[in-house]
Amino acid sequence: MSSDEPDDSAADEGPTPPSVDGPDPEQIGPGVPTAPGTETDPESMGPEIPEPPEPGAADADVESIRLFWKLVLVFNVAVFGLAVGPMFGYFLGDWDRGLQIFAVGALALVYGLVRYYGFRRDRPEDAR
Secondary structure: OOOOOOOOHHHHHOOOOOOOOOOOHHHHOOOOOOOOOOOOOHHHOOOOOOOOOOOOHHHOOHHHHHHHHHHHHHHHHHHHHHHHHHHHHHHHOOHHHHHHHHHHHHHHHHHHHHHHHHHHHHOOHHHO
C-alpha cells in the first residue's frame, strides 16, 4: 500500500451521520421517567365530589325573575345613556341631545337602584 492511496478502514470506524428524520428515540436514552404514585387512578384519590341538586320549577320566584330581567334592561339603558350622552356633546358638539341622552341614562340608573333596593328591603329575612 502506498502513501498516495486513501485508507478505507478509517472511514468505516467513525460515527454514523444523523439521519434526515432526526435521531432515533432508542439512541437518545431511557424512556420517560415516572414519578412514584402515578400508577394510581386520580379519580380514586381524595374525597368524592358532590353533585349539586337539580333546581325545580318551584324553586324559582316568577316575580323575582321578571324584576331581574327588567332591571337588566334598565341598567343597560342607564349605562348606554351615561356613556353616549357626553360623547354626543364632546365629539359632535350637540350638547342639547347629549344632555338629553345623559338625563335618560341618569333617570334609568336612579329608577333601577330604587327598584333594586326596594326589592331587597321587602324580601323576607330568610331569603337573603
